Amino acid sequence: MITIDITGRVPMYEQICRGICGEIAKGVLKENDRLPAARVLAKELGINPNTVAKAYGILERDGIIYSIAGRGCFVAKHEGKADKRFTEEFEEKTREAVKAGVPKDTLIEIIERVCAEAAAGNGGNGQ
Amino acid sequence: MITIDITGRVPMYEQICRGICGEIAKGVLKENDRLPAARVLAKELGINPNTVAKAYGILERDGIIYSIAGRGCFVAKHEGKADKRFTEEFEEKTREAVKAGVPKDTLIEIIERVCAEAAAGNGGNGQ
Amino acid sequence: MITIDITGRVPMYEQICRGICGEIAKGVLKENDRLPAARVLAKELGINPNTVAKAYGILERDGIIYSIAGRGCFVAKHEGKADKRFTEEFEEKTREAVKAGVPKDTLIEIIERVCAEAAAGNGGNGQ
């Protein structure tokens, strides 16, 4: 499910977008699956319904979900748009690191470590 | 040198921090090297001196540079803090992508491509 | 026949109106032809009968069909009202595009292309 971190600088609506994109990318949410109603999800997360609505609106504009009046929001055909949300940011950070002179091997090591941690099942607390 | 992209969503002071950290990480700026005076750098970049001062303040707080009243700012002993700025953000994005189900191979491919582009497009710091 | 696209932002009842107007404009439905009963069409389309009833109500209000209590709905005398539904919306969008500075030639090109596609892709009603 989706968790909100009010500590960071990432807006809540963006966190919701990423959460849903993640579920789609992982295959948990499939094409035509119904998303929780904006007001329901808002109550679960303890935030204002408008914030969830904003997230849903962005996802619809991005073609990742579609909405039916009076029925709810549904997962659109999956064409890699959900994954792109993550790979594009990853690529940007890769570019910055490389430009700053971080050796390729260091980046590969980080990936290996993060993947190993993920496989082990923890949230990334350094093993 | 440092370039500022006024278009993007990254604050100017953060771009200055990254620029300087990049110079340190690449070895262009070495321990005890003097940084350009805030007003000078501001004039070069065509921005407000306060913005440069803010960046210098952050770098000092992070222990990456030190300042001597009336003399200016200098590069502190290099203990990997400058690199960390990039590797930490890279690791965070890696973690997000992995958590979202992006396969490790996809991430490796992106790194290979970015490094290849960097090696082709500049003096060859892609490794 | 009529097809409903549940995905889009056009309300279902409006899609039904357009579908029927299209059949009339093309001459498939002629004056005094009986429309399918609301419940029957609703079942065919897999939607709520009230939605079809709403569409029929709008068409009757617009003088495109007429209803006889207990007998059903019928196509009214065709005075171009069905066509008008499309030409008026087309004209409105044309006006908006022209007002926004889109050159006439660009609009003509679009028409040529759409007509060519229509002629190639179906029974040849592209003219």
Place this chain on the structure above:
Amino acid sequence: MITIDITGRVPMYEQICRGICGEIAKGVLKENDRLPAARVLAKELGINPNTVAKAYGILERDGIIYSIAGRGCFVAKHEGKADKRFTEEFEEKTREAVKAGVPKDTLIEIIERVCAEAAAGNGGNGQ
């Protein structure tokens, strides 16, 4: 300038988007030109600043404008995105009309008439 029609079914924020896109398409607003501040435009139009902010946010997501923190919103490099807003809707309506059997000549006539009216300088009151 931009005018808002509260009568119709087009949301205010979309009308603002179209108004600005029109100015860009016509060349009145050029690359790097500054848009009126959201609060100023809102006061001029007699609407809530949030509504203007929503329009600006959409235009930025669409790559038509860019914003600089504390400075305002500016016209991005013009790559035809502003025009697309109009030509896509026009094409959709063309497609609908053609599918409904409206003859190509009728569509051409409408364009000729609308263009003639526009050239004559009136807003489209039928001459």
Place this chain on the structure above:
DNA sequence: GTGGTCTAGACCACG
């Protein structure tokens, strides 16, 4: 001063 985010609450169309 500027845009960005969020809350609270209202009303609407759709089905």
Place this chain on the structure above:
DNA sequence: GTGGTCTAGACCACG
């Protein structure tokens, strides 16, 4: 009941 729009008002980062 659902999403979509809008208002009113607050607070924040940025420069």
